[in-house]
Amino acid sequence: MSVSRVIKVREHPNKVLEQLKSQRELKELCDVTIKVKQRSFLVHRNVLAACSDYFNKMFTTEMKEKYEKSVVISDVSPRAVGRIFDFMYSDEIELSTDSVKAILHAASVMQIPDLLAVINDFLSDVLDPPNCLRLRELGRFYSLDKLTAKSQNCILENFEKVASQNDFTELSMAYMEEILSSDELMVASESIVYEALVKWMRNQLDERRDCFPRLFKRIRLQLIPAEYLSAHVSKEPLVREFHVCRDLVDEAFRFHLKLNKGKVQRPRKGQRSETNAVALFSPTRDLHIFNLESRQWSYVTDANMMTPTGSCIAAREVEIYLCIGDQSRRFSSYANGTWTNETQIPSIRCESQAVFVKEKLYLIGGHNRSSAAYSDILSYEFETKKWSTLCNLRSPRRGMAAIAHEDNVYVLGGYTQYGASTACCLVEVLNTSTKQWTQKPNMNTERAMFGAVLFNERIYAFGGIGNNNIVLSSVEFMDVDENIWTNLRTEIPAELGANSVCRVGNRVAILGKEKKLLCFDPCTGTWRIESQVLPSVMRAQLVAMHWNDDTRQ
Template sequence: MEHECEDCLIFQQTDLFSQGFPIVEEIRRQGKLCDVTLKVDDESFSAHRIILAATIPYFHAMFTNDMLESKQKDIVIRGIDPGALEALINFAYSGRVALDNNNVQSLLAGASFLQLTKVRDACAQFLKRRFHPNNVLGIRYFADVHGCAPLVEAAEKYIQQYFCEVSLSEEFLNLSCAEVLDIVKSDELHVVSEEQVFEAVMRWVSKDGGSRKQHLPQLLAKVRLPLLTPQYLTDRVAVEELVKTSHECRDLLDEARDYHLMPERRPLLQSFRKRPRSCSCVMGNIFAVGGLTKTGDSLSTVEVYDPAVDTWQMAEAMSMMRSRVGVAVMHNRLYAFGGYNGYDRLSTVEVFDPQKKAWGRVASMQCKRSAVGAAALNDRLYVCGGYDGVTSLNTVECYNPERNEWTYLANMTRHRSAGGVVAFDAHIYALGGHDGLSIFDSVECYSPQTGKWTSVGPMQTRRCRLGVATLNGKLYVCGGYDGSTFLQTVEMYDPDTNQWQYVAPLNVMRSRVALVANMGKLWAIGGYDGVSNLSTVEVYDPSANAWSFVSPMCAHEGGVGVGVIPTF
């Protein structure tokens, strides 16, 4: 390469170093011109002082700062595996190092010792891909000892995401009490129910009940007992012998029972005990189901969004067309309830199995329902309200997947078509909607324990065709229609204060919008802005209180039902 200026010509050979270093490596292999020998245990490695100083920070500091070793021919190195040192000296000449299951840990330790951060990070990436519930705790400990913070953080996220599987491992049972406490107190554990945290604690204590039972009160204080059902508290927790024989444990049990028996005292309870855990690192694929074409026709189409690559693609279609469809996810299976096929309201229900990539039919609801809300809670599916073609509904049905049957529950206090329905704080919440005459701001919640609906604080804006989701112990609603305006406002409900407050609005008006939580954020999908059906999607970051657009749907124009299937 040549660069000309007025009085000179500068020649630069860009491949000089890539050609020169292999020659230096060959000179070392022949044992020529070497001026230093590194000794570790009973092995010795000859090298060139200038090459080591230029490529390895540890030796740069040693050889350029007038340390005693800077003038020694033989240098003893301690605290590094001989095989790792040899591989990393070779790396200094070639820029290459081979990682495998047998050497990766010694290489990570050696790279940390020699301050080769890029090699250390490559080892960390290698280990991340080999995380397993049976080894992740050990890898986290190893990474922490060697100061590899990125690997520690990745291991902790894995432990949170796969807590149930990790808690069954031998490594978990061999943790210290302090280490178990550090895990079970986390807000970020991904659990279907707090039962899984209680059972994990009891497994750890029972591994050595004699010496570990003294730690149970301390551990049980981090289990969110008020989130357990009254039946589980009575039938499982209260009969546990280690709980019965501890005053502190019985006090915690009584506190949880009071939470259910005396709702008026809930504000007095420590907030973390009643706050559902929410694992922000769990990533799921978002399925958009049914909905409408630009011309308003119903669809059987399904598409799926992968947030890791910000891409929508087609998925397996349902067996029938469904707009204004209810959607819920339970046990990693996606259910589609009722809807409108273009000429009739439907009672049929179908379920998508992501493993088989196929839809199947289950028992039909007892009532035809479009514009229906649906939610999953404690191994049951709930559908609330909707429209049967004649009137808005206040009826509620519950599906038992083990029996493949539907039963009616207590009616809602309002007839709610196009309302929002969501599981939150161990209850089913029904929000907004309309009865054919009025649009509501009211909110009510159903307790599976009492079988009753009770009113909670109303939204600040009346809404039908709204989106609703839960995130970080709060309830969010977005968009909808208030009878005169297509809405872009967003509200957040705090169960501790029983109050709603506005947060950042959507970027566009969205009626018939779907809202889901995923990866610690909210995703508002599709809708209608008063002129057009929408394919656009925007995401809410609660830490920034801001919405931003991501890739639009590829096959839908609003009116979709949406569910998230975790990608474990």
């Protein structure tokens, strides 16, 4: 009998590399000389072609260098090239903050993916507030996505330190506007943002004067105390020079005097109050609010609060958005006791899902109450107040769950047909920037009409309705990076079924089939029954919020 097996010799690649390195040192079998300014490097074409897309194209296509014994490379450092060639013949390279820029440039010219990835990691590791502006520019210039993203986060999370540096005043107007517009800016006070803008303006006042009104609009003046507005902002010469800026300051004063019922400006990341309560939106006029700290109920009566079954809700910071899926197609926001009507939803849309990604709201799937489930995803632009179609789902979907994570939207489970009782377990991810879909591992259980939350880079799916209308009380979770679904094994104190969930601080609030408001702690895996709820709000949707006496005004 013939026996066959594949045997892998793990040391073989390293030994081959060692032999090639030795041949290069002894100048044996080298077949090309690379000249960089006054230095020459005797190397092997096959090694360079194997490591570098630049050299691979040069030596395998009909370029003239393919037949030459000597090749000249311009605009790179000889010392950097020498280190890169050493890297090609080994598995290591020494990087320092002094040498890395020259090596990065040469690696980019020679198109060496492995080395570019190493440099990307190195620069991301040495990133800090004093160098994040420079490294962001470096990352953008050389298309180092990881470095660019980490630099951006460092700038936003350490804005006060970054704004004190000289490099800050050299930022472009476009990037300055991007920073001032960001919800993720970590500042204790909006006055810090205002002072940074004035500093940036004064650095090149003559050239930048005309752009001040546009940038000043990005300052959230409602978040600046009236005393500071009066003592500093209203007296700033640039503010006094432009009537539109003076008008914005006057509006802020009216807001502080509670004379302005217009749109409330959202706090930035460093100014937000932690959520401590859940609001229960239901088909009644009453908004039921349960404070998880005091364990007390409060009630607000308002016809605008009525949320027909099948509607969906999205929240961010101090604002709550209702997407009413019935004939009214109403889309409105609620903040600090004030309702604002936004642009009507283009079509009747029930059992859809709404999520925020950055500055846009996405309305996903649903049905029209008569025939078919939708397959489109609508996006709403708050500045233009316009709806548009972003793209289509891979299949029609209703009663699913949706989770926002960075630029992505995770669409989980649901029904793929109108009127069907067969749920699915699909997990698909949409990159909202590229409009590209990625298939992720299916959930362990088919689910529809269920709640899902993101907690510490982990997606949780709670209960729902399974195939043939089976009531589910199971919970499963998936780590975003690992893409493996695991069933939660802790005992659940109440039946879940069709439910609504939201994250409240370090807990998850759940309103399910029974007359109980539950809380789940993902850190400890423990459950707690918080309160009974009234029958009239059994089909309510939960939204996390910060609640105190001031919230009611």
